[in-house]
Amino acid sequence: MKRTSAFRLAIAFSVLCLTACTSTHSSQDAPVQQFFERHGGSGSAHTNNWAVLVCSSRYWFNYRHMANALGMYRTVKRLGIPDSNIILMLADDAACNPRNKFPGCVYANPGRHLDLYGDNIEVDYRGYEVTVENFLRVLTGRMDNSVPRSKRLLTDDRSNIFVYMTGHGGNEFLKFQDNEEISAFDIADAFEQMWQKKRYNEIFFMIDTCQANTMFSKFYSPNILATGSSEIHENSYSHENDHDIGVAVIDKFTHYVLQFMEGINKTSQASMQDLFNTFDPAKLDSHPGVRSDLFHRPLDKTLVTDFFGGVAQVEIIPPAPQDAAAGTEASESQSQTSLAREILDTFIDPSTLTLSWEQLNASSATVSRHHGGADVDYTKLIAAATESQVTPKTSFTSTLRAWVSSLLILVLISWAAVPRDRSSSKH
């Protein structure tokens, strides 16, 4: 009797120790970011856009998460990111669910005005392919050679990436498929690996889940802008039901983001600040968060289309000659004027095509949305990133605590063992 009570005490005590140990980690913000903040260029230096859209929950009652991801898919596609640059991960196929009264369709509003599934959709990872491992492989690029192009994130140092995640989550985790979870540390580490391999120029991370803001709290790589639907210990709610479909069709946060996006077109000049200004805690029933300390551009100069759109830079090529003969004639006339300058190429000589690159640049400077950020010297930035040590995880203190608590357990065990002997010897 006495022994059992002693054990109960010991276990209760050890549990207490352990819960006390799960205090929050200290902030891991790298000192690097200060360096980047100084380069407050206003334009983005990207030449291609990518999107990774993840719906991590399955089952029919999570219909709204599929609709969230598909709504984002439709928006980025409408704004000009090609399918080849969109990695869409849907953990379940709501469109073909037997309980779907409208087979092949996914709607995000009660009136069912807009079919998000449509007839031109490319789901890259579906069903049980949507795992934490696959998601991290997509981000880090650590893929088997046999993985096809459509499932890869083939980004480079000029890529802006939009990462959208939705599902059921909690404090620093997001659940995948009801059987595993990804932690905020995993995503932060994955982004760091991408940064080290120069796999992005900028990332915009958006997450719609409960306690979403905890998911981006661990990021430490530069050039990441993040937003989430709710604070820690706060739920994110669904927006509305459709009575024919029978389940909630979209989440509040995503609904209002998409509503804002509907007013954006490919050439829109709306900024990220404009988007964040539309966040209204009263409407959302949660407090959306924005994390911009890692991001080095002012938000009101950062266009929504820098992340949601295709890229908008072109260079006009000086006119080509009307036909091949004109080209050779021109070069012949040149050869007459200069000493033995016979140009009798079988093909059109490029020197006759190029009026001059200087002239071209005069025009291209006005045509391309000229980006000041292009002048950032990346090699220097990388060097700075390597020099400054990224603060290691505070694993030492947690190991210490772990050892102390295990020692306590052992002490309790011996205490539990020894008194019983004494009592029995007294009998």
Add this chain to the structure above:
Amino acid sequence: MDAISKPALAFESPLTRRSIIAAYFLVIFLALPLWWKTTSIERQGLPASRVSAQIGRDLVFPVRIALNTGPHELGMDRIVLDVQRQIEKNGDFEQNGLQLHVSNAATANDYQVTLRLGTWDPVIKGREVVLEILPEHVGIAAMQVADILVTLLMPYTSLWSSQAERIVSYSPRYRLAFTLLNEDATGDNAALSWDVRGALSAQLSPLLARLSVLHNFTIESQVQYHGPLAFEPHALQVAEKTEYGLTPEDLTVFVNSAQWTLSSSVSNDPVLHFIAFIPSSRHSPLRILDSDGSPTPSSAFILPQWGGIVIYNPESTGVAHTLAGRPLDAIFATFRQQLSALLGVPELPPHVQVRSNELAGVTDWQLDALVRRRAAENTASAQETLQSIVRLVAQIEDMPVGEDVKGDVENALAALDQTYSTASSSQFQVLAFASKAQSIASRAFFNPGMLALLYFPAEHKWAVYAPLFASVAAPLLASVIREAIVWRREKKAKAAVAPAADDRGHKAG
């Protein structure tokens, strides 16, 4: 006291009891290696010191220049010295990894500069440049030689940022996707096919052959009959005719990626797209407008790192069955120009003339500069990749490092060493080694086995182990302690047997 008085059963003997307890510990002890093996992560040691020794190691190309003044009155020795001095004064050469040696004795593979009096623009032939100097400029001949060497050997230092931006990152393989895109082939304006083979071999093959030392090209082509624009071009009145214009904003969203299928996705090589766009009769003729809204003579544009687009307005309306001949050649000539711009072939200064005609429009000077640039890029990229592997492995404790990763890192280092050692002999070999180093380093970085295990805070690990093992460990440890106590008491009791008997007898008495 009953238990003591009863005779002990066979299995209650201390020996049996203790061996049973010992058996538990034996099982635990034997299972330990298995537990250790299944929970530990393979982390091979990486040659971190060799990688960090790569920092700041720059590729230096020795470049020998042979000055040739011919039978002219320019003082030979003096001018060689002057040119060398000018070059040393210009720090750019050193910064860009070039080590110039000027001499007056020519050997094979050297660059030659021939100076003579005259009024013509500089002429390039092979690796030779003929520079004519006005008689009154003889005094500054050395400066002019240095100038032309700067523009020819380091064409990239003067690049605008937008020009540098359009150059695609290096890949040993590219796929070129040519598309003849009819906006609407059911209308009046359309071309149903094109003589793509003829145009490719006439216009592009020489360039591709010339660049084959750098890249391997795969070509695919297609004709599409319905490629609608995602916006409505602006209608404008030009000389009493209705024309249609693309504003700079329109150009940025010209590619309708949602509806145009531009390339197959059969391989992971980077793709460069080239589109010949034929507007429908509703939008013909289609012009490119400048920022003021007036038409420009240009009909082509580049999307940086993506590809090029040519808008082709057929001279006569109507459906052409085959697009061939001069119009197609003009389109492909523009494609060639776009391709060489995207691949980073440097431009010659406008006043420099080219004499030889077998070079596909890319002189040896340009090609060498491109090769040096790509080699330097690849070397830097390989170095950075290796460093980031080492740094990440140190930083992320759960990241496995397999034997193959270690091997790749070592191979990449070896290739880097070879890159440096061959820099003085052959530029093409340098590029080969540098691109090998780069691809092996990338392969090491992207090794699928390197995916870090999911992150578990230490607390999580204890939360998993404690409920499982604490409950097992408690009775086990308790039994050991109890046995130890029993054993000690027995020993004491044995030692005290004789005196105790005496005592008892005494008391009874």
